[in-house]
Amino acid sequence: MAAPWQPLLDWWFGPSSEAAEVAAQKHGLWFAKRTTQDAEARERFGVFVAAALEGGLEGWCAEPDGWLALLLLLDQLPRMIHRDTPRAFAGDARARELALAGLAECREAQLPAIRRVFVYLVLEHAEDLALQDEAVRRFRQLHEQAAPAELAAFTGFLDYAERHRAVIARFGRFPHRNAILGRPSTPAELAFLAEPGARF
Numbered sequence: 310m311a312a313p314w315q316p317l318l319d320w321w322f323g324p325s326s327e328a329a330e331v332a333a334q335k336h337g338l339w340f341a342k343r344t345t346q347d348a349e350a351r352e353r354f355g356v357f358v359a360a361a362l363e364g365g366l367e368g369w370c371a372e373p374d375g376w377l378a379l380l381l382l383l384d385q386l387p388r389m390i391h392r393d394t395p396r397a398f399a400g401d402a403r404a405r406e407l408a409l410a411g412l413a414e415c416r417e418a419q420l421p422a423i424r425r426v427f428v429y430l431v432l433e434h435a436e437d438l439a440l441q442d443e444a445v446r447r448f449r450q451l452h453e454q455a456a457p458a459e460l461a462a463f464t465g466f467l468d469y470a471e472r473h474r475a476v477i478a479r480f481g482r483f484p485h486r487n488a489i490l491g492r493p494s495t496p497a498e499l500a501f502l503a504e505p506g507a508r509f
Contacts, residue, residue, distance in 0.1 A: 314369055314378030317354055321381060321427075328423040328455070332462040339385075342392070350389040358386045362400050373419040376411050377428065380404050384431045395490055404431045405440070422451055422459070426466055433473045436482045441474035469509070476501075485509065 321338070325331050338346055350358075360366050361382035369375030383400030391397040408431040411417065417425045425447075432444035448463070448470040455463040476483055484498035485508040494502065501507050 312372070312375065313357075314375050317357070317378050317381060318374060320353065321385075322424065326421055326423075328421070328459040329462050331423045332465075347389045347392055350386050354382065354386055355390055358382050358390055358400075361403075362387065362396075364403070370407060370411070373411075373416050376407065376416055377420060377424055380408055380431055381427060383407070384434060385427065393489055397489065398486065401431075401434060405435055408432065422454065422463075425451060429470070433470050436477060438474070438477050438481075441470075441477045445470045445474050473509070 321335065322331055323334050325334070337343070357366070361379055366379050366382070369379045383404035387400045388397045391399070408428055412428070417428050420428070429444050429447045429451075432440045432447070435441065435444075445467070448467040452460070452463040452467045473483075480495075480498060480501070482492075484494055484502050486492070487494045487498065
């Protein structure tokens with residue numbers, strides 16, 4: 310009998326274990342804003358997301374794959390299911406707690422490099438400079454360890470980590486979240502948001 314988290318991992322990563330292939334096939338799912346994908350996430354995994362946001366599914370952390378799947382339910386899928394609402398970020402605090410606890414136990418070492426990306430993205434999403442520093446450090450390690458065929462994918466992940474860190478170093482928060490969270494933007498943040506690519 311398959312583990313309860315396996316359908317989510319199959320959907321998110323597909324059948325391949327080759328980082329370059331997985332990244333090429335799944336980049337649109339991971340980073341594109343498509344209503345059809347958001348609807349599929351809600352239909353297939355909405356019940357699990359709700360349980361995770363309510364503090365459930367703790368037992369999943371007993372296995373590295375389950376831990377990763379729970380991080381996806383807290384960090385990635387709410388950004389799809391609850392896009393452009395405050396609830397998109399409702400799982401971030403718990404995701405950070407679980408990610409840091411697992412990293413302290415080196416749990417990510419049991420995951421393929423392409424899957425570690427979604428552990429480190431939890432840190433990259435934090436409005437905290439120390440966690441941003443840690444995210445960049447870990448993405449740099451992935452980049453340094455990447456095989457030649459994987460280098461382009463991990464170069465992209467490192468670039469995004471560095472760009473996220475730069476925003477937090479400058480503003481202490483992500484200005485593109487301000488309107489969603491009801492936070493007033495400063496003039497400097499408004500000027501930044503008017504720049505191309507400022508919203509990731």
